[in-house]
Amino acid sequence: xxxxxxxxxxxxxxxxxxxxxxxxxxxxxxxxxxxxxxxxxxxxxxxxxxxxxxxxxxxxxxxxxxxxxxxxxxxxxxxxxxxxxxxxxxxxxxxxxxxxxxxxxxxxxxxxx
Numbered sequence: 001x002x003x004x005x006x007x008x009x010x011x012x013x014x015x016x017x018x019x020x021x022x023x024x025x026x027x028x029x030x031x032x033x034x035x036x037x038x039x040x041x042x043x044x045x046x047x048x049x050x051x052x053x054x055x056x057x058x059x060x061x062x063x064x065x066x067x068x069x070x071x072x073x074x075x076x077x078x079x080x081x082x083x084x085x086x087x088x089x090x091x092x093x094x095x096x097x098x099x100x101x102x103x104x105x106x107x108x109x110x111x112x113x
Contacts, residue, residue, distance in 0.1 A: 013021060053070040 018024065050071050053074060055070055056067055057070045057073060059066050059068060059073050
């Protein structure tokens with residue numbers, strides 16, 4: 001076996017030539033399919049969620065009751081939970097900033113002037 005029969009070392013083809021010879025996609029091509037694929041998956045999950053939770057339920061609050069679709073009750077609960085969570089996080093950060101200001105650990109706008 002002659003030494004020139006075997007290829008040893010790096011591939012003599014450039015990355016563009018390898019793509020052309022072996023039919024490989026360009027590196028960034030797969031990224032344009034990710035968002036649409038995830039969008040379709042999320043849409044299918046939402047449709048399945050809605051159809052499986054479409055029965056009427058009675059939701060009792062402290063002083064009144066409401067009859068609505070279970071799906072809407074779940075959406076309302078999630079939205080309310082997100083809003084209360086964000087309000088709590090905002091309040092907690094504000095409380096910390098006020099405490100730091102009071103203790104003199106953070107400079108205020110007046111200190112910068």
